[in-house]
Amino acid sequence: MSAADGAVGMTWRLFTSELRLIYTRRRNLAGAVVLAAVPVIIAIAIKVDGGGGGSFLFGQIPVNGLFVALAALMVQMPFFLPTAVAVIAGDSVAGEANVGTLRYLLVVPVERTRLLVVKFAAMVVFAASATLLVAGVGSAVGVALFGTGPLPTLSGPALTFGEGVGRVLLVCAYLTLCLVAIGSIGLFISTLTEQPLGATIGLLVVVLTSQILDAIPQLSVIHEYLPTHWWLAFADLLRDPVSLDTVTPGVLSALAYTAIFTTAAWARLTTKDITS
Amino acid sequence: MVGATLVVPTIAAAEPDLPEVTAAELLANLRTEPVDGLSGTVVHRADLGLPALPGLTDGGGGGPVGSPVDATSLLDGEHTLRVWAAGPDRARVALHGGMSELAVVVDGDEVWVWRSEGATVTQVLLPEHPTTDDAGHRAKARGGLPPMTPAEYADVLLASLDPSTEVSVGAPVTVAGRPAYELVLDPRSDGTLVDQVRIAVDAADRVPTRVQVHAVGHSAPAIDVGFTDLSLTRPDDDVLTFTPPPGATTDVLDLTDGTDKPATGRDGEGSNDADDTDADDGEKADQVTVVGDGWSRVLIATLPPDALAGLAGQELTGEASELAAGLEALPRVDGPAGAGRLLQSRLFSVLLLDDGRVLIGAVDGDTLQAAAG
Numbered sequence: 296m297s298a299a300d301g302a303v304g305m306t307w308r309l310f311t312s313e314l315r316l317i318y319t320r321r322r323n324l325a326g327a328v329v330l331a332a333v334p335v336i337i338a339i340a341i342k343v344d345g346g347g348g349g350s351f352l353f354g355q356i357p358v359n360g361l362f363v364a365l366a367a368l369m370v371q372m373p374f375f376l377p378t379a380v381a382v383i384a385g386d387s388v389a390g391e392a393n394v395g396t397l398r399y400l401l402v403v404p405v406e407r408t409r410l411l412v413v414k415f416a417a418m419v420v421f422a423a424s425a426t427l428l429v430a431g432v433g434s435a436v437g438v439a440l441f442g443t444g445p446l447p448t449l450s451g452p453a454l455t456f457g458e459g460v461g462r463v464l465l466v467c468a469y470l471t472l473c474l475v476a477i478g479s480i481g482l483f484i485s486t487l488t489e490q491p492l493g494a495t496i497g498l499l500v501v502v503l504t505s506q507i508l509d510a511i512p513q514l515s516v517i518h519e520y521l522p523t524h525w526w527l528a529f530a531d532l533l534r535d536p537v538s539l540d541t542v543t544p545g546v547l548s549a550l551a552y553t554a555i556f557t558t559a560a561w562a563r564l565t566t567k568d569i570t571s
Numbered sequence: 572m573v574g575a576t577l578v579v580p581t582i583a584a585a586e587p588d589l590p591e592v593t594a595a596e597l598l599a600n601l602r603t604e605p606v607d608g609l610s611g612t613v614v615h616r617a618d619l620g621l622p623a624l625p626g627l628t629d630g631g632g633g634g635p636v637g638s639p640v641d642a643t644s645l646l647d648g649e650h651t652l653r654v655w656a657a658g659p660d661r662a663r664v665a666l667h668g669g670m671s672e673l674a675v676v677v678d679g680d681e682v683w684v685w686r687s688e689g690a691t692v693t694q695v696l697l698p699e700h701p702t703t704d705d706a707g708h709r710a711k712a713r714g715g716l717p718p719m720t721p722a723e724y725a726d727v728l729l730a731s732l733d734p735s736t737e738v739s740v741g742a743p744v745t746v747a748g749r750p751a752y753e754l755v756l757d758p759r760s761d762g763t764l765v766d767q768v769r770i771a772v773d774a775a776d777r778v779p780t781r782v783q784v785h786a787v788g789h790s791a792p793a794i795d796v797g798f799t800d801l802s803l804t805r806p807d808d809d810v811l812t813f814t815p816p817p818g819a820t821t822d823v824l825d826l827t828d829g830t831d832k833p834a835t836g837r838d839g840e841g842s843n844d845a846d847d848t849d850a851d852d853g854e855k856a857d858q859v860t861v862v863g864d865g866w867s868r869v870l871i872a873t874l875p876p877d878a879l880a881g882l883a884g885q886e887l888t889g890e891a892s893e894l895a896a897g898l899e900a901l902p903r904v905d906g907p908a909g910a911g912r913l914l915q916s917r918l919f920s921v922l923l924l925d926d927g928r929v930l931i932g933a934v935d936g937d938t939l940q941a942a943a944g
Contacts, residue, residue: 350671352670357818447818451672452816534665534667536807
């Protein structure tokens with residue numbers, strides 16, 4: 296076995312053990328229950344109440360169960376989903392430092408860059424699984440309660456159920472990318488501290504501040520640069536034909552934030568003194 | 572990645588070199604309906620200086636976090652419209668809001684108006700051979716919606732061309748990357764709030780690509796509607812047809828027999844909206860009088876005595892309550908013609924007198940008072 300194979304194997308083992316840790320921690324499972332509960336509550340509330348009305352996503356739930364998934368994603372995007380990602384991202388480096396395992400990992404030896412790549416990859420997988428969990432539970436409950444009709448688009452004409460599922464998956468992909476951008480900021484904050492809780496709260500402060508600034512009309516000049524500004528652009532994926540007017544800047548913004556903050560995290564981690 | 576978004580070529584658009592045309596030639600060749608087809612993006616900017624009214628102005632923005640859109644959203648701020656058209660009688664205009672959309676689909680002698688908020692559809696059946704071509708009738712045919720695209724604005728503005736307007740051709744401009752002539756309409760009277768109207772006409776295809784309405788005393792246009800992106804290819808047929816989605820509330824407005832009686836398909840709560848009031852306006856057309864002429868003319872309509880009182884008395888929902896709140900927020904004025912409420916913007920004024928008369932004109936409030944007296 297060559298040295299390269301060994302390195303790849305070790306990275307893979309580190310990655311799988313990281314995922315195992317994330318998905319077996321009791322606090323993460325409790326978080327998953329909260330994420331999954333929201334679409335169930337929405338679906339049951341609409342079913343009992345009978346009518347939708349009001350906003351498009353909620354109003355269409357009785358027409359097509361997939362809207363439970365979309366409504367749940369929209370409701371959870373401002374706080375619950377970023378919180379889940381903040382816990383994982385904040386814990387990534389600071390968590391190891393906090394319990395004193397970071398230096399042992401680096402002694403193993405795992406290169407610092409490789410460690411960061413593994414932490415980032417695990418965060419991406421987690422963000423995708425959190426979005427898919429909400430969408431999956433939402434779709435399942437929605438379809439069970441409201442059936443599988445055609446999916447009305449924001450533009451009016453309906454899509455077939457299959458196309459509708461495709462659109463929901465597109466929305467999940469877009470929101471995952473948005474969460475990865477936030478997670479990258481968290482990864483960077485996590486390299487600054489040895490307190491995982493501090494990193495998590497720090498990221499949540501960033502997310503909430505961004506949303507508050509986004510709501511102040513006088514600051515409209517900076518709005519498009521805020522990391523949370525384009526989150527609801529997933530509406531464009533529900534139009535017919537799909538519009539890219541706001542999805543494109545949303546994707547570019549998320550990629551830019553990801554690139555900047557993973558680089559910053561790398562610069563920080565590869566140069567800092569690891570003492571714990 | 573950031574670079575890609577920031578390094579937008581900002582070459583100063585040099586004045587395009589175009590052969591000279593006269594205003595008459597430009598007007599004669601102007602096509603407000605594209606023949607072959609087009610698709611593009613229109614940016615609609617309005618800076619009317621309207622007071623902040625609940626339910627009327629939403630503060631603009633129109634970004635992903637914006638509130639739901641309706642045609643009244645266009646009165647303030649910047650909005651993006653997607654436009655598709657093929658032939659003279661097939662088109663779609665979509666106004667995108669945060670998590671909503673307002674779409675107008677013209678498909679032959681059918682017009683569909685879709686509002687995603689509440690999922691309501693209004694189907695308008697047009698007469699086979701439209702006899703009237705006045706702007707009001709066309710607006711009604713589009714479900715009571717005001718003009719939204721450059722072509723629709725040009726349509727309305729050119730319909731009222733008369734000797735009170737001086738028409739000239741301005742310097743060539745570039746709109747959506749395409750050279751264009753600019754038709755300049757100058758009101759001869761100085762009683763109007765309209766300073767100048769500039770209509771950019773595509774040099775190659777002779778379709779209106781931008782309309783700017785300037786108000787007296789303001790350098791920035793009060794209304795600026797123009798293509799930012801324009802492709803003169805025929806769009807897909809799918810885009811130009813409309814099938815109401817399941818679960819939508821559909822109203823039918825039948826104009827085929829020449830009367831405006833709304834025949835209601837599946838009646839729902841959505842039926843009590845702006846379309847009905849608009850149809851009423853048509854039926855009571857004999858109660859509308861015009862004072863003055865040209866750009867400074869004033870329309871005077873008399874509302875049924877209980878129209879406004881009714882708004883105040885009953886328990887209101889949705890649009891009606893917002894409208895009532897909006898009226899309450901207007902400043903009260905007292906003039907020679909009586910007391911009432913005045914809505915004053917940069918381009919037009921509306922005076923609601925307590926005796927039920929409503930005066931509208933592209934003039935200031937004092938002129939409205941004088942017209943009423």
